Amino acid sequence: MTPDTLLWLALTYAQIALALAACLATLRMVRGPRAQDRVLALDALYIAIMLLFLVTGLRLGTPFLFEAALVISVGGFVATVTLAKFLLRGEVIE
Amino acid sequence: MSRFLPHPLLSCALTLMWLLLTRFSLGHLVLGSAIALFAGLAFARIEPQAPRIRAWTPLLRLVGIVSVDIVRSNWAVARLMLTNGRHGARKSGFVRIPLRLRDPVALAVLAVVLTATPGTAWLEYDPEAGTLLLHVFDMIDEAEWHALIRDRYEALLLEAFA
Amino acid sequence: MTALATLPPWLMLLVAALLVLGSTLTLLGAFGLLHLKSFYDRLHAPTLGTSWGTAAILLASMLCWSWVQDRVFVHELVIGLCVMVTTPVTLMLLGRAALHRDRAEGQPDIPPAPDRGEQD
Structure with missing residues (x-):
C-alpha cells in the first residue's frame, strides 16, 4: 500500500462518508417531526454538501469548486437564519 | 482616526479578506481598502460602539x-x-x-x-x-x-x- | 489525481488522515442527528461537523493547494472563519426558536421563561 493509493482511498472514503452524511441529514429533514428539526437538518445538509464540494475539488484538482463551497456556506447561513427567525416570529401565536 | 475609521478592526479584517480572496495587486489593495472603509462607516451607523479590547x-x-x-x-x-x-x-x-x-x-x-x-x-x-x-x-x-x-x-x- | 500525485509521501499520509478524520466526524454528526431522541440533543450533533469536521477537511485542502500551487493558499481560512462565526448564530437562533415554540405549546420538561412579564 503506497501513500498514493492510501490518499486515493481516503478521498473516496471522504466522498462516500460526506454523501452519506448528506443523505442522513435529508432523512431527518423529511422525517421532521417538527419544523425546528427540519431547519437544523437543512443546516447540517449545507455543511455536508460544502465539505463534499471541497473534497471533490481536491480530487479533481480544480480550485473552482472552492468558490462554490464559499457561496454554499454563506447562502446556507442566510437561509437557516431566515428560517429560524420565521420560527421565532412567524408561526407562533402569542 | 475615529471619524473616518470608526471600526478599525473590522476594516482591517475586511481589507485582509479582500486581498486573500483575490490576487495581491495595488489595484486590489486600493479597492479593498475603499470597500472596507465604506463598510466600517456603514457599520458605525448600525452599531456605533466599537468593541473596546483592554488586553490581548x-x-x-x-x-x-x-x-x-x-x-x-x-x-x-x-x-x-x-x-x-x-x-x-x-x-x-x-x-x-x-x-x-x-x-x-x-x-x-x-x-x-x-x-x-x-x-x-x-x-x-x-x-x-x-x-x-x-x-x-x-x-x-x-x-x-x-x-x-x-x-x-x-x-x-x-x-x-x- | 493529477495534481495530487506530485505531493510528497508524508504530506499524502497527513492529508489522507485529515480527510478521514473530518469526514468521519461529519458522518457521526449526521448519524447523531438522525439517531438522537430529543430536539435539544440533536442540536449538539451538527457541531461535530462544523468544528473539527470542517477544520480537518479545510486543513487538508489548504495543505494540498499550498503545495500544488507553490504559494500559501489561505482561501480556506475564509470559509473556516465563515463557518466558525455563522454556526453559533444559526444554532442559537434555532435553540431559541425551539424553546419559544415548546413553551408556547406547553411542552413538559422545558425550563420556564425568565420571570419578567413578557418574553421577547
Whole structure:
C-alpha cells in the first residue's frame, strides 16, 4: 500500500462518508417531526454538501469548486437564519 | 482616526479578506481598502460602539484553551455517539448559569466558544437577570459546568474586555 | 489525481488522515442527528461537523493547494472563519426558536421563561 493509493482511498472514503452524511441529514429533514428539526437538518445538509464540494475539488484538482463551497456556506447561513427567525416570529401565536 | 475609521478592526479584517480572496495587486489593495472603509462607516451607523479590547493576552490564551477544549469535547461527543450514549446511561439537561459579563462583544465571543465546542448549546440569554440557559449534552454534574464557564472562559473574557 | 500525485509521501499520509478524520466526524454528526431522541440533543450533533469536521477537511485542502500551487493558499481560512462565526448564530437562533415554540405549546420538561412579564 503506497501513500498514493492510501490518499486515493481516503478521498473516496471522504466522498462516500460526506454523501452519506448528506443523505442522513435529508432523512431527518423529511422525517421532521417538527419544523425546528427540519431547519437544523437543512443546516447540517449545507455543511455536508460544502465539505463534499471541497473534497471533490481536491480530487479533481480544480480550485473552482472552492468558490462554490464559499457561496454554499454563506447562502446556507442566510437561509437557516431566515428560517429560524420565521420560527421565532412567524408561526407562533402569542 | 475615529471619524473616518470608526471600526478599525473590522476594516482591517475586511481589507485582509479582500486581498486573500483575490490576487495581491495595488489595484486590489486600493479597492479593498475603499470597500472596507465604506463598510466600517456603514457599520458605525448600525452599531456605533466599537468593541473596546483592554488586553490581548487573555484573548490569545482563550484561543489556546478553546482549541484544546474543542478537540477534547469532539472526542467525547464522538465517543458518546459511537457507544450509544454509554449504552443508554447518558443524560442531557438544561443549566441556568448566572454571568458577570455584560459587554455585548464579550457575550458574543462566549457564545461562539460555547457553540463551537460540541456538547454545549447556548439557548437563551436573559439580559435583565444576566443569566444564560445552556443545554448540556452529557450532564454529569451541574456545579461542574457552573465552575467551568465561570473560571475557564468568563474570567478571561472579563479581563480582556473593558 | 493529477495534481495530487506530485505531493510528497508524508504530506499524502497527513492529508489522507485529515480527510478521514473530518469526514468521519461529519458522518457521526449526521448519524447523531438522525439517531438522537430529543430536539435539544440533536442540536449538539451538527457541531461535530462544523468544528473539527470542517477544520480537518479545510486543513487538508489548504495543505494540498499550498503545495500544488507553490504559494500559501489561505482561501480556506475564509470559509473556516465563515463557518466558525455563522454556526453559533444559526444554532442559537434555532435553540431559541425551539424553546419559544415548546413553551408556547406547553411542552413538559422545558425550563420556564425568565420571570419578567413578557418574553421577547
